Amino acid sequence: MFRSTSLRLAAVYTLMFSIAVVVLGALTLFTTRQALSADVDARIRAESAALVQEFRTEGLPGVLGAVRERDRTPGALNYGLEGPGTRAMAGRLAGAKAPLGWSVLRIAQPGGELEPIRVYTSRLPGDLRLVVGDDLDRIETLDGAVIRGFGWAFVGVVLLGVGGGYAFSRDIHRRLAAISATAEAIIDGDLGSRVPLRGSDDDLDRLAATFNRMLDRIAALMETLKQVSNDIAHDMRTPLTRLRQKLETGLAQPGERGQALESALTDLDAILETFAALLRIAQIQSGARRAAFRPTDLSAVAQTVVEAFSPSAEDARQTLTLEATGPVLIEGDPELLTQMLVNLVENALRHAGAGSRIRVRASSNGSGAQLTVIDNGPGVPAAERERLFDRFYRLERSRSTPGSGLGLALVSAVAELHGAEVKLAGANPGLEACVTFARPPPRATDSRR
Structure with a gap:
């Protein structure tokens, strides 16, 4: 000390x-x-x-x-x-x-x-x-009285300075020691350790609260990493085993070798797409894409996606419409926002069924903006809606359809990067996926500049 x-x-x-x-x-x-x-x-x-x-x-x-x-x-x-x-x-x-x-x-x-x-x-x-x-x-x-008075004042200042400095340093030392002890505990592997707060809301208390939030974030990322590792080990086992079986079949039966290799390549492409999606999610969650933020019109993004998927919807006897009355401006990465909406629309087209209707809506109010995809398909049980944002999670009825279970996980990562909140709700019938951007949209003059 x-x-x-x-x-x-x-x-x-x-x-x-x-x-x-x-x-x-x-x-x-x-x-x-x-x-x-x-x-x-x-x-x-x-x-x-x-x-x-x-x-x-x-x-x-x-x-x-x-x-x-x-x-x-x-x-x-x-x-x-x-x-x-x-x-x-x-x-x-x-x-x-x-x-x-x-x-x-x-x-x-x-x-x-x-x-x-x-x-x-x-x-x-x-x-x-x-x-x-x-x-x-x-x-x-009077000179003597002034000298004596200020002499005692000098002694008092020195005594108070020494005593107060020691007490102040002791208090600061204790609180910094608590932060240091917490860091040492985390280094030793105790990720649940946190810095104690006094509730005084002073500088060190706010520093400790920020430190604890950082530790919570690190713990959450570590837990996510652990969960992702388990999910990869579990979900990749099946396609890799199937790929091995097909290759073995091709080796054992020369007449079917070409077909086996073609099927193996298809499975291999799906596996590579899964790993590419995982890497993309990791890149988004790292915050590296914030440098590409600029004023972006959600209505224009929605129009681009709707125009791109309208032919596919017509082929599947589905209706895809856009609901947007004007520009909806936010600060964001246009490429990531487009990918997010593509995943939501693909999810709706894939699971809503033939003859369904999918609506894409871009709207804004005084406090922010919303991007919503609504379908009238079978919907999702309320108990399973939040789990759909977990990596590799799929409903039982969806396991027979193509996909890796990473689409909505990427949607969640993009929304988090933009400070937005994504929620799934029932549309009676169907499912409503709504992304709410809490930040105020920029002015039109900022967009033009």
Whole structure:
């Protein structure tokens, strides 16, 4: 913990605040001393001017009386009246031989201590000198109080900085240690380990929540990978075994070798298509295709798909129609969106049956856009609708039809890449597959640009 960044930051902030206290104390001391000194000087100058005026009006006797009276008044200033040759005439400061103007004298006290006094000496007619002064004890007393106050403040800042920094670093260390321990547990194979949250919603709590969501995503991907591996091992066993049997038949019966090889190639193509679909789903789920996002019109995508599959629908005595009233713009990958809709339409055409009607609808509202494929075929039981998005999952009645069970898994992957939600619902009769894009569609000006 003593090597932690948080403790070093706390030490730096403590040092900065300590320096700030010292600078503030020095400024306060200087400002206060200047203000008090200016007040003392103003008081001395005013008193000296008053006594000079007294001399002009009352003469020497008036000044002598005034000085003697003021000198006996408690709390008054200090005075001195000197004759020619700095002869003491009256007042405590008489005979101090202060120079003309401003100066500081040190007068001995009864206890032997020297008291600093700020004095102003002015010349009077008749070679007389008037000295008026004020002691500086209260300025020095205030200086001492300011220094002591800021000294205690400095000590308090240092103590609070050290104590608070230690407590802060200890708390940060504990929480980072919890994150580190969780990472170590995951490295050791415990994918269910998560960082504990305090519920304070501070930076570290939000970091821990993000970390946990990342771990949930990793765990889900690992589980998906495990499930895919199991599904591949299970679903590929049958076509590979059939392929081997056909090749063995061709080797055992030379007359049927060509037919066996042709059938084996057909099975091999189906297996390769399955692996290609798995790789495509993995590529989509990795998010690598987001770079191809651009403003895309779902109505145009739907029209392209409907026009491409209309001849196949007519051959199967099915009706394929488009329902779109205008542009439906979203940010997406046109190629992936087209592939997603192709899979939905192929799924409907394959399982709805002859004479069925399939509708493709592109619509939008204030909050997003929808792409829907509706058929009036036999539909899917509610309990099995969500499982149709699992890789290789097929209904029992659909196992006799061509397909690998990856079409709707690819639809789910494309929808997730686009931040959309895909749901299957009953159409009474039939099935409705709806992809809802929650993001607001871009403006038409963005599409043109």
